[in-house]
Amino acid sequence: MDRAQESTESLRHKCAACFRQFNKVEHLVEHMKISYHSPHEPICAICKKHCRFYDSLREHLIGPLPKAKCAKQFSERGCRLCLKVFPTTEQLIYHRAACQSLTPLPPVKKEQISAIALDCEMVGGGQDGSLDLCARVCLVNEEEKVLFHYYVKPPIPITNYRYDITGIKPEHLMEAMPLKQVQETIQQILYNGEAIWRIRLKGGKAKVLVGHGLDHDLQCLAMEYPTHLIRDTAKYIPLLKTSKASNSLKYLTQSFLGYKIQNGTRDPYEDCVASMRIYKKMRNQDHYQSACLSATKFVSENAVYSRMKQKDLEKMSPEALLHISQSDFYCWCIDSRSQPT
Known part of the structure; x- marks a missing residue:
C-alpha cells in the first residue's frame, strides 16, 4: 500500500x-x-x-x-x-x-527615488454627514520630517465633525487653509517645485507618493497623481488578506512594525509615518534571482x-x-x- x-x-x-x-x-x-x-x-x-x-x-x-x-x-x-x-x-x-x-530606516541614495507619505482626516458633509470632506492633511518625507501639516477648509459646509475619530472642532478650522491653496502646495512638494505641465511633457522627476487608501485621499483633495508613482499599502498585493481584501493600516502596523496606532483620535502624522515605514520595509527586501x-x-x-x-x-x-x-x-x-x- x-x-x-x-x-x-x-x-x-x-x-x-x-x-x-x-x-x-x-x-x-x-x-x-x-x-x-x-x-x-x-x-x-x-x-x-x-x-x-x-x-x-x-x-x-x-x-x-x-x-x-x-x-x-x-x-x-x-x-x-x-x-x-x-x-x-x-x-x-x-x-x-x-x-x-x-527609528526611520536610512534614506535612499541620491540616484534612487525618494518618497513622500500623505494622509488626510475627513469630516462629514451633506444632510446626513456621510460625505467625506478633507479637513486635515499631512505630508512627511522618508526621514519622517513634516513637510506640510495643516487644517483644510472644505468647499462646502461641515455637518458632522466626527470628533470622536478626528479630534477636529469648529475652532480648528476657523483659520484653515482653503482647499485650492492646499492643492497647490502639495503639488509643489510632490513635483519638486516644477510646473506640472513640464513634468508631464518633458519627463521631470516627481516624488513617489506613499499612503494607505490613497485613491480616497486624492479624491477628497480633488487631485490626481501618476499611477506609476503611487505606493498604496492598501493595494499592494503581498500585503492583502488571503481573501484579496485590503488589510487596515492598524493591522499592518501591528504585524510588520510591532507597535499599535489609532488608539484614540486619529493623527495623520502617525498614519503617514506608519505607511512610510511599511513601504520602506517592503522596498528594502532583497529578493533572489x-x-x-x-x-x-x-x-x-x-x-x-x-x-x-x-x-x-x-x-x-x-x-x-x-x-x-x-x-x-x-x-x-x-x-x-x-x-x-
Missing part, C-alpha cells in the same frame, strides 16, 4: 513554488501560466514554499494549523515581524533590535510562456518553469534599484 502510494505521488507533477500537485504535466504548465509565481512573492525561509500574501505565510508559520516542521524552526529562530529565519538565536536577537526599532535586477516594470502577462511552444514547456522541469515565470505586480523592491518609468 505504501509503495503504491509512493508510486502515485512520484507520477504527480509538483509546482516548485506553491507545491500544488497535478496529475498531468500540461495542467502544471497551465498553472504556471496563470499563477505568476516569482521571486517577489513571500517565501518560507525553511521549506521555500511561495505564498501569494504575507497573511498566507503567517498562517503557514504561526497560524492555527501551521506546517509542523516550519513552525518548529520558526519558533526557535524566526522573526514574527518580517518572517525571516536566522541560522542562530544570537543572530535573531541582534536582528530583532533593528526590525522592531521605531537576477530577474529582479533587470525588471524596471512588472509584466502583466507571462510573456515567456506565450512565446514558447506547449510541447517545449511540458519538457521543462518544475524548477525551470518557475525560473521563467514573471510577476503580475510591480514589486516595491525594484524601487531600491531604479527609478520607475
